Amino acid sequence: MGWTYEKAGVNLAKHWEMHSIAREIIHGIANELGIRLIEGGFTRSINLGNYEITLHTDGVGTKSMIAWSTGRLEVVGWDCVVGNVNDIACDGFTPVALTDYIAISSNDVGAIHKVLVGIRDAATKAGAVLLGGEVAIMPDLVNGIDVSCSVLGIRRMRVAGDVRVGDVVIGVESNGLHMNGYTLTRKVLLGRYGLEDEVCGDRLINWLLRPTTYYGDLLIKLYDNKLVKAAIHITGGGFTKVRRVIGDLGVRLEVPEPPCIFEVIREVGNVEWSEMYRVFNMGIGLMLIVGGEYVDDTARIIKELGLNYWVLGKVVEGGGINILMPNGFNVRL
């Protein structure tokens, strides 16, 4: 039997159940207070004066455990900000302000400094001020360091219409694992390799600590030019996140060869392909859904910003998420 995310300790079905409970509580509070929630694909927002604002929180997951063990913690701060900014940018929001939360097992001032340097680099890039944060020193509760960020965003961009059959799905390259699937990755790879071992032409540590790609500027430019109908930051849940924007429709995607590191995880862990696409970004950190007439303009802007892309396929009638791999293997999610 191969490795699964569940065997590594993360049950995605239970995770969705938690989200569904949260959704009910969220709507209960809003109803009780008489406040209208605006539901986006990946965010919720409200009106505040002349602004539509969203508040969004996400953490770096157990990528921080690898960063902690090697002292290379700047990437954790960077990812924390970029992950949130990418999420809200997919729904048309740009970040205004943020806070961080760091739970740490020791009084390690140097570690905190490194995380904050990473936060600074990403925050200045994204144009968001850091308004505060909390460091909780909790030796009994945390094994190393856990970092999450909260970002306040304001509506800047609007989508270019509703997603419909025939729309084109474009995939934009990721920079590796980004910040997802680390609980599975650690179980699979660290049982076989040391962090200093060479894998796929580089030390494993370098593969595992590559920073998450910042898609904020790209999304602003695409949305401002009214090119994009929906954008999906491929994070937790992998390709299944596409469902949140296609509703009852489906997609048929011809994906490129996944980067070597994903192939190694699959092979060493004997992980099913479908599980891989449910957990990882598989080399595609962002998906865009665009009307056919806008594919060329979209592609040009992606290239201008120095990113690679693939035209993956189309939106179709129903049928969920259909992935055709270069090896001829077909994955349905």
Add this chain to the structure above:
Amino acid sequence: MGWTYEKAGVNLAKHWEMHSIAREIIHGIANELGIRLIEGGFTRSINLGNYEITLHTDGVGTKSMIAWSTGRLEVVGWDCVVGNVNDIACDGFTPVALTDYIAISSNDVGAIHKVLVGIRDAATKAGAVLLGGEVAIMPDLVNGIDVSCSVLGIRRMRVAGDVRVGDVVIGVESNGLHMNGYTLTRKVLLGRYGLEDEVCGDRLINWLLRPTTYYGDLLIKLYDNKLVKAAIHITGGGFTKVRRVIGDLGVRLEVPEPPCIFEVIREVGNVEWSEMYRVFNMGIGLMLIVGGEYVDDTARIIKELGLNYWVLGKVVEGGGINILMPNGFNVRL
């Protein structure tokens, strides 16, 4: 040698050092982006359209470990929201929206539900919508559950002038430990007592899981009536937090007998009184600094909201924080 917070694993000096690094990074980002930060006693804010907004993050600390071990997790959600709301209300902000972040060691849907119920109760009380959150299932990183919240607040109230010599310090009762000093409390008390043991006339578990008092409505009423010059939510750092609003001035406080549970912690752990006032709220969850002519009106409103208070003392020239205890013992912080 008695117990100290440091011996329990939390070095407050290092914690301040972390905050000071954070402050530098925060101002670096704002300068880089050309955004003006407004510094409050316990918050930072910016202008956004017609609003002055703050974003604030705080966690529940290791109180969650006791809640986790007993399954009584609603209090963790409640505290998470109330702690943040009390903090921002001290600086004149009322909450608009919030998010939560939960790191948990297992796929425990029931635990998440209980935390969210506590969040709902506090959020509806405080008038803030929950816009989202994250549940991170990380068996290798977290021992139980860690919960933090981020709150977006808007400026509603203004202080009634600058703090000056002769102003009166009023203390408002806490409901017990609230959410601070649990790493020390656990080390000291759980080495001696079981959670079901009777201490101070109740089971220890009940003392340790009492919800944090919500001071939001009180602070709104006091500020709206222009009665208060400064308010301090006594949390991490205990009475030393007063420094953040008195600058170079000092305070002389005649404090009441601390509630029994604090006396037990001190006695069992052989903790210095000064350490107690540096770590715990000692029965006073909120301090208010008011002009002498407003003491009666302030007291009336506190009583109207069903809370007890003490006129603790006055603001004086320099000399830091001077605490005179009923037993005649004098603590200087």
